[in-house]
Amino acid sequence: MRIRSLRPLRAALLALLTHALIYSFTAQAQAPKTYSSSEILLGLKKLNVLGSVLYIAAHPDDENTRLIAYMANGRLLETGYLSCTRGDGARTSSVRNCASSSA
Numbered sequence: 001m002r003i004r005s006l007r008p009l010r011a012a013l014l015a016l017l018t019h020a021l022i023y024s025f026t027a028q029a030q031a032p033k034t035y036s037s038s039e040i041l042l043g044l045k046k047l048n049v050l051g052s053v054l055y056i057a058a059h060p061d062d063e064n065t066r067l068i069a070y071m072a073n074g075r076l077l078e079t080g081y082l083s084c085t086r087g088d089g090a091r092t093s094s095v096r097n098c099a100s101s102s103a
Contacts, residue, residue, distance in 0.1 A: 045076055052078040059085050 035043075053071045057063050060083045072079040 042076075049076040051075075052080070054080045054082060056082045056084075059083065 053068075055063065055068055055071075063081060063083065068079050068081060071077045
């Protein structure tokens with residue numbers, strides 16, 4: 001008799017755990033990104049371009065943002081920027097910190 005009395009409790013516990021699992025996955029989901037018409041058009045234009053550019057500078061002050069922007073937006077190339085510096089002036093003989101970004 002004791003086994004039969006636990007069945008409703010087990011069923012309720014299983015339903016509660018199932019609901020908690022489903023809710024935890026759906027509650028933390030991110031909203032899908034919406035694209036504007038200009039972003040979609042730019043993405044379609046980039047499909048016909050094959051190429052990439054990596055801009056390397058010894059110091060973040062040496063970057064040429066106009067060149068990077070032209071390559072990314074004007075020529076539709078995939079661009080990346082790599083900056084390597086020791087962090088103490090302009091000497092770059094031994095690289096301690098490297099930071100990169102891509103557009």
